[in-house]
Amino acid sequence: MAIFEKESSGLVPFLLGFSAGAVCATLLDPRRGAARRARLRDQALSLAREAGREAVRQGRDLRQRALGAVYEASTRAAGDLVPDEVLVERVRAQIGRPVSHPRAIEVKAENGEVTLSGRVLRNEVRDLLERVAGVRGVQGIRDELQVVGEEASGLRPPASGKSFDQ
Numbered sequence: 001m002a003i004f005e006k007e008s009s010g011l012v013p014f015l016l017g018f019s020a021g022a023v024c025a026t027l028l029d030p031r032r033g034a035a036r037r038a039r040l041r042d043q044a045l046s047l048a049r050e051a052g053r054e055a056v057r058q059g060r061d062l063r064q065r066a067l068g069a070v071y072e073a074s075t076r077a078a079g080d081l082v083p084d085e086v087l088v089e090r091v092r093a094q095i096g097r098p099v100s101h102p103r104a105i106e107v108k109a110e111n112g113e114v115t116l117s118g119r120v121l122r123n124e125v126r127d128l129l130e131r132v133a134g135v136r137g138v139q140g141i142r143d144e145l146q147v148v149g150e151e152a153s154g155l156r157p158p159a160s161g162k163s164f165d166q
Contacts, residue, residue: 027040072136075136081112081137082112082136082137084109084110084111085109086137087109087112087114087135087137087138088107088108088109088114090135090136090137091107091109091114091132091135091138092107094131094132094134094135095107095128095131095132097131098124098127098128098130098131099120099121099124099127099128100121100124101119101120101121104118104119104120105117105118105119105120105128105145106118111139112137112138112139112140113138113139113140113141113142114132114135114138114140114141114142115141115142115144116128116129116132116141116142116143116144116145117144117145117146118145118146119145119146119147119148120145120146120147120148121147121148121149122147122148122149125145125147128145129141129143
């Protein structure tokens with residue numbers, strides 16, 4: 001960097017002065033200068049409004065994340081007592097991701113212990129159990145799943161997008 005400054009010591013001030021002169025000439029032009037200044041003012045105001053909206057959005061997001069963290073901490077401290085019906089719905093909402101045929105799996109819950117039964121493909125079992133174990137309120141998992149291979153009796157993932165029980 002020092003080499004560049006020694007070789008072009010007069011170039012940088014010249015370029016800065018030239019740029020400042022060009023900006024002044026553009027904005028102070030008697031014929032179009034007023035329109036250019038108005039457009040520049042409008043763009044600056046628009047940018048300021050957008051920054052304000054973004055700040056409000058970020059603040060709202062931060063507030064919601066903080067409230068969520070407080071809620072999570074308070075429910076975990078309270079022992080995470082979740083009604084069985086709520087727990088079943090939470091688990092059902094999560095099993096659609098790791099399993100290609102979520103309707104084939106029956107979910108029951110009793111006092112925080114989730115029972116999974118039904119047919120599931122062999123390569124989906126581990127992901128399914130990990131996903132269910134991570135659901136808030138699950139105290140334990142009773143695995144009564146019937147594991148089948150990819151080519152077994154009707155559980156082949158359908159190419160048409162239909163589930164096998166349709």
